[in-house]
Amino acid sequence: MIFIDVRDRRPIYEQLVERFSDLMIRDVLKTDSPMPSVRTLAAELSITPNTVQRAYAELERQGYIYSIKGKGSFVADTKPLLKKSRSRIMSELSELSGRAYRSGISEEEFVNAAGSCYRAHTAAEGGTRND
């Protein structure tokens, strides 16, 4: 379910954070369901528990999971997170479009770029997701 992309130049822990948060947002991992234990996942991916731990710590900091000492880590309710994330994206898009306008980028150019940038991500992560 979770794979590490060796060609990806980003650190492993960052990849893990993205993969997991993705699965939660798409509701593949349901609220309150248990995450694999740090050691289990480390063994499965053949990486050190430290790196998994780091990813989990970041996921917890961002509100995607909650950890209970001695019990394990669990998927948090990501709905409020999603809402906040969306509204933030929209406000950044607004700021960005203003700068685009002032840099002489036309509406057509801007909208087209938005579309092709978006599709680039679908392609890039689509493959990984189907594994």
Place this chain on the structure above:
Amino acid sequence: MIFIDVRDRRPIYEQLVERFSDLMIRDVLKTDSPMPSVRTLAAELSITPNTVQRAYAELERQGYIYSIKGKGSFVADTKPLLKKSRSRIMSELSELSGRAYRSGISEEEFVNAAGSCYRAHTAAEGGTRND
């Protein structure tokens, strides 16, 4: 040519920076043409020379104008600036579209939002530009 929007909650010097850089990017103000002197502009806009000075300092820092002691300020060549600005906008748009994708925003929704955000800026600043 330059107007201050009293309803705009941003500081005046920031408005001036935006208005001037705008005129340069749209090539209304040509490279090497002289900027109005600090005192002249301050008198015209009925604001303190200090505020104009601050705007000019910021424009110089950003590379939009250059100053020659005893002669005044002049419009810089903004083409390289523009190129850098555009490529930065595109890379931010790419990063943003990835986050949109991962937040469950569809391509259609993202592209539509890009368009309407852009048009919001055209409407808001359109009046100033035609002067």
Place this chain on the structure above:
Amino acid sequence: MIFIDVRDRRPIYEQLVERFSDLMIRDVLKTDSPMPSVRTLAAELSITPNTVQRAYAELERQGYIYSIKGKGSFVADTKPLLKKSRSRIMSELSELSGRAYRSGISEEEFVNAAGSCYRAHTAAEGGTRND
């Protein structure tokens, strides 16, 4: 005895939870005395029984009331609840004062703020309580 503040922007069920828990903590509502039935209270306040139900469910979850099927809801013993709540408040106050100290807030400023914040709540809720 129970009023809804239409100007209060919080959801009605949350207001109900606060009003009731308040009355229990101040011992206006005694342990084991019956709560008004869901339908009665809903009619009295001209709100839907659903909202009252939600407030009661929350009060039960927090330990303020207990429900007996077919008989109704009753006020729980709130003394242990109170003790826990107080000790939690004190530990949060301790944590907060540490952060205040480290943010350069003086003892005088902190203590004064504590007092005026407290009085703000007395004023705001004073009216409701006397009814």
Place this chain on the structure above:
Amino acid sequence: MIFIDVRDRRPIYEQLVERFSDLMIRDVLKTDSPMPSVRTLAAELSITPNTVQRAYAELERQGYIYSIKGKGSFVADTKPLLKKSRSRIMSELSELSGRAYRSGISEEEFVNAAGSCYRAHTAAEGGTRND
């Protein structure tokens, strides 16, 4: 200047974050001045560079320092941070005082507790600071 308290049960990296942010807020460490390098500080404190790195990462995340790869870490401008921190503390104090009021804690009790909690922190960290 920086010491680790072995009796402190909190993790070392957390102590480091607190000590450093403290020094910045009290303006002992000035904006843009260089932080000791990760390796230097690790050697000085006889701990592993990893732990220092972790503390620096947290300080950067919180906005206290900024790091430039290959150049080092530097003290950030903490003034806006301070302002935000203070306003947050005040709003939490307000929320807390409301809960105190509703838990039957009197104004006098609350204000006194605020004072003695505050003084506890002065005492606890006063000694460390003078070293």
Place this chain on the structure above:
DNA sequence: GTGGTCTAGACCACA
């Protein structure tokens, strides 16, 4: 068993 911290050391990219 679980998460969380730390050690001692390696290697990378960047300047």
Place this chain on the structure above:
DNA sequence: GTGGTCTAGACCACA
């Protein structure tokens, strides 16, 4: 030189 990531392993508190 600098910060940043990772390994392989130890130990702790908590359940």
